[in-house]
Amino acid sequence: MLVGVDVGGTNTDAVLMDGPRLINAVKLPTTPDVTTGIVDAMRELLAELPAGARADAVMVGTTHFTNALLERRELAPTAVLRLCLPATQLLPPLVDWPDDLRDAIGGFTYMVGGGHEFDGREISPLDRGEIRRAVADMRRQGVRSVAVSGVFSPVNGEHESAAAAMVREEAPDLRVCVSHENGRTGLLERENAATLNAALGELAQRTIRGIERAIEELGVDAPLYLSQNDGTLMDADFASNFPVLTIASGPTNSMRGAAWLSGIRDGIVVDVGGTSTDVGALVNGFPREAAVAVEMAGVRTNFRMPDTVSIPLGGGTVVESDPLRIGPESVGYRLLESGLVFGGGTLTTTDVAVASGRAQLGDPQLVAGMDASVVRRVNTEIQRRVETAIDRVKLSRDDVPVALVGGGSILLGDELAGASEVLRPENSGVANAIGAAIAQVGGQVERVYSLEGMGREQAIADCSAAAVARAVSAGADPATIEVVEIDEVPLTYVPSNATRVRVKAVGDLAGLGGSAR
Amino acid sequence: MWQATENELESIAIGAGILGTGGGGNPYIGQLRARQAIRRWGPVDVLAPDELPEDARVVCVGGIGAPTVGIEKVRDLQSYHALRAIEDFTGEQATALISNEIGGSNSMEPLIAAAMAGLPVVDADGMGRAFPEFQMKTFFVYGVPCCPMAVADEKGNSVVIRETIDPRWAERLARSVTIQMGCVACYAVAPMSTEQVRRTAVPLTLSLARDLGDAVKSARQHGDDPLDAILSVCPGRVLFSGKVVDVERRTTAGFARGVLTIDGLDANAGERMVIEFQNENLVARHDGAIACVVPDLICAVATDLGEPVTTELMRYGLRVTILGFPAPELWTRPEGLAVAGPHAFGYDVDYTPLVV
Numbered sequence: 048m049l050v051g052v053d054v055g056g057t058n059t060d061a062v063l064m065d066g067p068r069l070i071n072a073v074k075l076p077t078t079p080d081v082t083t084g085i086v087d088a089m090r091e092l093l094a095e096l097p098a099g100a101r102a103d104a105v106m107v108g109t110t111h112f113t114n115a116l117l118e119r120r121e122l123a124p125t126a127v128l129r130l131c132l133p134a135t136q137l138l139p140p141l142v143d144w145p146d147d148l149r150d151a152i153g154g155f156t157y158m159v160g161g162g163h164e165f166d167g168r169e170i171s172p173l174d175r176g177e178i179r180r181a182v183a184d185m186r187r188q189g190v191r192s193v194a195v196s197g198v199f200s201p202v203n204g205e206h207e208s209a210a211a212a213m214v215r216e217e218a219p220d221l222r223v224c225v226s227h228e229n230g231r232t233g234l235l236e237r238e239n240a241a242t243l244n245a246a247l248g249e250l251a252q253r254t255i256r257g258i259e260r261a262i263e264e265l266g267v268d269a270p271l272y273l274s275q276n277d278g279t280l281m282d283a284d285f286a287s288n289f290p291v292l293t294i295a296s297g298p299t300n301s302m303r304g305a306a307w308l309s310g311i312r313d314g315i316v317v318d319v320g321g322t323s324t325d326v327g328a329l330v331n332g333f334p335r336e337a338a339v340a341v342e343m344a345g346v347r348t349n350f351r352m353p354d355t356v357s358i359p360l361g362g363g364t365v366v367e368s369d370p371l372r373i374g375p376e377s378v379g380y381r382l383l384e385s386g387l388v389f390g391g392g393t394l395t396t397t398d399v400a401v402a403s404g405r406a407q408l409g410d411p412q413l414v415a416g417m418d419a420s421v422v423r424r425v426n427t428e429i430q431r432r433v434e435t436a437i438d439r440v441k442l443s444r445d446d447v448p449v450a451l452v453g454g455g456s457i458l459l460g461d462e463l464a465g466a467s468e469v470l471r472p473e474n475s476g477v478a479n480a481i482g483a484a485i486a487q488v489g490g491q492v493e494r495v496y497s498l499e500g501m502g503r504e505q506a507i508a509d510c511s512a513a514a515v516a517r518a519v520s521a522g523a524d525p526a527t528i529e530v531v532e533i534d535e536v537p538l539t540y541v542p543s544n545a546t547r548v549r550v551k552a553v554g555d556l557a558g559l560g561g562s563a564r
Numbered sequence: 565m566w567q568a569t570e571n572e573l574e575s576i577a578i579g580a581g582i583l584g585t586g587g588g589g590n591p592y593i594g595q596l597r598a599r600q601a602i603r604r605w606g607p608v609d610v611l612a613p614d615e616l617p618e619d620a621r622v623v624c625v626g627g628i629g630a631p632t633v634g635i636e637k638v639r640d641l642q643s644y645h646a647l648r649a650i651e652d653f654t655g656e657q658a659t660a661l662i663s664n665e666i667g668g669s670n671s672m673e674p675l676i677a678a679a680m681a682g683l684p685v686v687d688a689d690g691m692g693r694a695f696p697e698f699q700m701k702t703f704f705v706y707g708v709p710c711c712p713m714a715v716a717d718e719k720g721n722s723v724v725i726r727e728t729i730d731p732r733w734a735e736r737l738a739r740s741v742t743i744q745m746g747c748v749a750c751y752a753v754a755p756m757s758t759e760q761v762r763r764t765a766v767p768l769t770l771s772l773a774r775d776l777g778d779a780v781k782s783a784r785q786h787g788d789d790p791l792d793a794i795l796s797v798c799p800g801r802v803l804f805s806g807k808v809v810d811v812e813r814r815t816t817a818g819f820a821r822g823v824l825t826i827d828g829l830d831a832n833a834g835e836r837m838v839i840e841f842q843n844e845n846l847v848a849r850h851d852g853a854i855a856c857v858v859p860d861l862i863c864a865v866a867t868d869l870g871e872p873v874t875t876e877l878m879r880y881g882l883r884v885t886i887l888g889f890p891a892p893e894l895w896t897r898p899e900g901l902a903v904a905g906p907h908a909f910g911y912d913v914d915y916t917p918l919v920v
Contacts, residue, residue, distance in 0.1 A: 134637050134718045170746070199637065232632070235593075438807070441880065444880075
């Protein structure tokens with residue numbers, strides 16, 4: 048059996064899954080140290096463990112590291128070593144960071160000779176003397192963590208690896224991250240991600256060890272995995288080295304969980320909360336990623352968030368009837384005091400849903416006298432807004448299945464334009480934890496190929512093989528691995544017919560009996 | 565005269581994105597570089613063409629290379645190095661710089677070199693929009709020689725192309741050098757005279773970009789319609805408003821070609837616009853009839869925010885409004901149309917000026 052845990056800002060949810068069956072779900076408040084909340088939730092969850100059953104693995108999704116960045120706390124003094132000279136000097140490392148975050152990590156930056164051209168040639172030889180001087184300076188400054196970035200390291204990572212080895216040799220106590228392990232071209236974004244990763248390293252190691260120990264103390268003998276941004280898992284050691292890969296995992300787990308609960312692999316998820324509605328597209332069971340770079344704590348990174356459209360419409364959204372106006376204000380979590388059906392004085396979308404008979408909540412008598420034409424017009428308008436949002440995230444004109452999740456989904460009828468069917472899965476309140484529990488193991492590789500010497504198919508095959516190998520090394524069962532995404536971008540203005548290929552492969556965790564997929 | 569300070573850069577980037585007509589590259593890196601240059605060397609004076617001294621020597625600078633490489637090996641001070649190389653070769657000192665292309669990231673290049681060299685920038689450029697190829701500049705159409713020109717990298721290498729038989733050859737040679745240099749070079753063309761700038765440059769385009777950006781930002785702040793704000797700054801009209809329903813792309817010979825299909829909403833409900841692009845938007849058809857054609861500007865902006873949408877970001881579901889602006893007059897004469905009219909891009913369509 049699998050245990051999925053979602054540590055959110057407010058609640059820690061835990062679910063117990065037996066293959067495709069949800070056995071039990073628990074929701075408890077999140078604790079400041081994270082670990083206590085996880086232990087409490089798991090203890091309650093496992094109390095219901097059927098006789099003879101055991102937990103085979105624990106999967107945790109957490110926003111803990113994201114929050115550390117947002118609050119600029121528990122970050123290690125971090126240096127950035129860029130291998131680039133004489134290129135890129137006008138934009139030194141951390142150039143587009145918010146001042147307070149740069150200060151929070153110390154803001155130590157070094158640029159030295161090294162790095163590569165787009166076709167793999169060296170910009171200049173690696174300047175070992177300068178690297179030694181930089182490391183000596185880092186030690187003087189009290190730096191504890193280093194991010195190494197090299198120009199075009201996704202094409203050729205040798206300089207980064209050699210520089211990292213030098214840093215480890217000169218200063219074995221420094222934690223070192225290299226940027227090419229996070230893929231993707233885009234120097235500033237990739238370097239920023241590596242730097243955030245370096246700054247989070249100590250906190251990640253401490254937190255993840257803490258969770259591991261806590262699981263042990265519960266008497267659970269099962270490996271720990273963390274969910275990462277793209278909806279796949281990493282083991283505890285890997286996660287200790289790459290905490291930055293968790294920072295966008297929340298929305299991904301939510302959509303993956305909704306996909307699982309509804310059985311939709313290709314379609315739309317509409318998550319209606321108290322204040323807003325998030326609408327996103329599922330492709331092959333994974334959320335579609337946004338095309339533009341994601342800002343995390345004010346820093347541009349090369350990570351992609353699920354591409355969702357958010358509209359200010361939820362169960363607590365305030366309605367004015369004359370003239371008709373719906374939101375954007377919401378009574379939010381105060382709905383249970385302020386809504387008319389709960390004896391409050393504010394007309395909300397939930398009251399209209401009750402008046403129209405769509406929802407049974409509170410005291411329907413309190414809205415019995417509502418003008419039928421207002422009810423009709425509000426429902427029509429809510430429907431129109433959600434349908435517009437669905438249409439914006441759809442990938443084509445075809446009708447697709449739509450899953451409605453979240454407490455506010457009572458506002459919507461069972462017919463939506465653009466939907467081939469409308470599904471309302473049960474247990475959608477723990478979608479995030481389920482998303483963590485059902486996650487697979489993946490590998491993603493991005494490379495630039497010149498098609499002069501090889502065909503397109505050959506380039507894609509080479510990149511796919513690398514992605515599969517990475518998935519296996521991350522713990523995937525080779526028999527279950529499939530390539531789920533191939534993205535090819537021909538490079539314009541490069542006559543050598545170069546193309547950038549990105550491949551993602553995923554598979555089930557190796558060594559698990561039953562599959563939740 | 566006005567000064568380009570750090571504050572103006574964001575507005576210029578938004579305006580340059582609109583004038584980029586779907587191409588021109590993302591100005592984010594360029595904007596960041598210009599910000600660094602201005603922080604380091606101070607703001608840049610911007611002179612209208614009629615404010616130039618009569619004996620000015622004006623050097624056109626621009627980036628050459630691949631945008632996809634430029635996000636990784638981000639440009640440094642190549643435009644400054646190219647400027648110095650052409651000065652050395654010609655023995656003439658530049659007294660001002662000018663942009664080759666106001667649309668997209670090239671709008672920032674002269675500001676960076678000018679900040680470092682302590683020179684002013686002319687409020688004008690060689691396109692008044694964005695175009696894919698080097699020879700598509702009003703300067704060259706109206707008799708300014710494209711050579712000698714210098715191409716420089718970030719390492720200290722520079723090459724001067726002394727003479728070519730036409731601007732296409734200059735593009736071809738400069739591009740092969742650029743690839744060897746690692747695909748993010750800059751070029752500088754031998755100085756123009758004041759008379760040449762006034763006669764052949766598209767005037768006041770840097771302030772137009774700034775004003776467009778200011779209008780969009782202020783409309784967003786005050787909750788006004790950004791499209792009205794754009795049209796109040798730059799005379800033009802809404803060609804179509806709707807939703808992207810299809811984007812067909814293919815890359816041939818280094819250019820991103822494709823077809824964009826938009827189904828109408830609101831006033832255009834039930835109608836369709838089809839736009840053909842080659843890096844930039846070139847031909848727009850409204851229910852089959854030509855609505856706007858190059859060199860007139862076909863600009864796509866997000867309907868709600870007025871944010872320019874480049875062709876690489878186009879995809880199903882986006883709500884876009886297509887704006888048309890009349891081409892700068894220099895492009896609508898026979899000499900201009902021969903270089904950048906619909907026939908020059910291989911379309912069997914005659915140019916009919918957009919009526920505003």
